Amino acid sequence: DGGITQSPKYLFRKEGQNVTLSCEQNLNHDAMYWYRQDPGQGLRLIYYSQIVNDFQKGDIAEGYSVSREKKESFPLTVTSAQKNPTAFYLCASMRLEGSGQPQHFGDGTRLSIL
Amino acid sequence: AQSVTQLGSHVSVSEGALVLLRCNYSSSVPPYLFWYVQYPNQGLQLLLKYTTGATLVKGINGFEAEFKKSETSFHLTKPSAHMSDAAEYFCAVRLYYGQNFVFGPGTRLSVLP
Numbered sequence: 414d415g416g417i418t419q420s421p422k423y424l425f426r427k428e429g430q431n432v433t434l435s436c437e438q439n440l441n442h443d444a445m446y447w448y449r450q451d452p453g454q455g456l457r458l459i460y461y462s463q464i465v466n467d468f469q470k471g472d473i474a475e476g477y478s479v480s481r482e483k484k485e486s487f488p489l490t491v492t493s494a495q496k497n498p499t500a501f502y503l504c505a506s507m508r509l510e511g512s513g514q515p516q517h518f519g520d521g522t523r524l525s526i527l
Numbered sequence: 528a529q530s531v532t533q534l535g536s537h538v539s540v541s542e543g544a545l546v547l548l549r550c551n552y553s554s555s556v557p558p559y560l561f562w563y564v565q566y567p568n569q570g571l572q573l574l575l576k577y578t579t580g581a582t583l584v585k586g587i588n589g590f591e592a593e594f595k596k597s598e599t600s601f602h603l604t605k606p607s608a609h610m611s612d613a614a615e616y617f618c619a620v621r622l623y624y625g626q627n628f629v630f631g632p633g634t635r636l637s638v639l640p
Contacts, residue, residue: 419570453536455617455633458627461627516628517573518571520569
């Protein structure tokens, strides 16, 4: 079955450490997105990419970095510059062709500070 | 800027009662509208969407939503709540092709026995 796979499901970060969250999709979608979810705040966009080797900052990009070397993959690195990384991170993808296409989501990665 | 409002961060209903979750958006142009459901520690799952055409949209799990342009609303309803409906529900809009989604803050639905 096609879908979006996020790994790991749980991740712990030590102070000063960079960590990378994986997101892989086999839906052949052009666009991929990373969201941060905090209790009571809904989803906030971190980065997005509509084509390989290109990506754009979202609303809260500071302290995060991404790459898009393959259409299927869009890893997110939470750097040590992100002082409050504890959150639930969601990856999504979407077809760009056609109007009204929905976003499809992975099952998320929960990141905590040790 | 586009915004989405969901009235009530937490809604409680009894099992078998009507579910009504409210969503309003700010736009003079009808956007594409979506409802998603999220169960604990999981991603978002699409319930239904409105793009064009019929304003009453049916989705999965017995949910439906009605687009009302004059009220800039897209409220989600289900005639009879089931315990398995307990989850967080998000309304989202996309104004036009190429624009990113804007999500509402979410409404947590509790279903009481």
